[in-house]
Amino acid sequence: MTAVLRSRAVLAAALAFALAVAGWQAYLHWTARNPVPDAVIGLGETVEIDGASYRFDSLTAAPRLPSTIEGQEWVEAPAGATLVQVVVTTEILSDEVDPETHYCEATAYDAAGRRWRSDLLSDVAGPEAYSCRGTSEDPIRPGEPLPVGFVFVVPADAVDTLYVDLSLGYEGGMVRLTD
Numbered sequence: 001m002t003a004v005l006r007s008r009a010v011l012a013a014a015l016a017f018a019l020a021v022a023g024w025q026a027y028l029h030w031t032a033r034n035p036v037p038d039a040v041i042g043l044g045e046t047v048e049i050d051g052a053s054y055r056f057d058s059l060t061a062a063p064r065l066p067s068t069i070e071g072q073e074w075v076e077a078p079a080g081a082t083l084v085q086v087v088v089t090t091e092i093l094s095d096e097v098d099p100e101t102h103y104c105e106a107t108a109y110d111a112a113g114r115r116w117r118s119d120l121l122s123d124v125a126g127p128e129a130y131s132c133r134g135t136s137e138d139p140i141r142p143g144e145p146l147p148v149g150f151v152f153v154v155p156a157d158a159v160d161t162l163y164v165d166l167s168l169g170y171e172g173g174m175v176r177l178t179d
Contacts, residue, residue: 037175043056054166063156068123068125
């Protein structure tokens with residue numbers, strides 16, 4: 001093989017390798033931004049994942065929600081926004097699940113791809129727990145159902161196409177909640 005052919009072969013191999021790396025990076029970026037849920041459940045449905053169950057109890061969207069503050073009847077959404085409260089009941093079903101690592105985080109999305117993290121609006125009446133671990137005063141215990149509430153402040157135009165992804169634990173499982 002001549003030196004010219006050898007250098008072209010090396011160049012072609014390097015180019016193929018670079019394209020493969022770029023494709024892999026694009027795939028990783030796409031999957032991070034477009035996660036695939038382990039399960040999709042609607043209102044009233046339950047799913048079991050990794051030794052725990054999750055039931056989608058309610059989704060309430062309103063310009064105001066009942067308040068827990070004495071003397072204040074309502075928590076009001078900002079102008080042009082809606083308050084969305086999602087309630088999920090979780091239960092540890094297996095002795096292999098450590099209550100300390102029974103973690104969940106909720107993120108709301110709309111059809112346009114916009115996303116919102118749950119706001120810690122403890123002024124909104126509902127479950128005391130904002131995490132699947134429970135509260136510091138009342139942590140989750142195996143075999144005992146725990147209602148967990150998530151509150152979002154979203155633009156009013158997002159409510160009709162809203163869904164919530166519930167990320168589970170540190171292992172990356174996910175349940176999609178759809179209305």
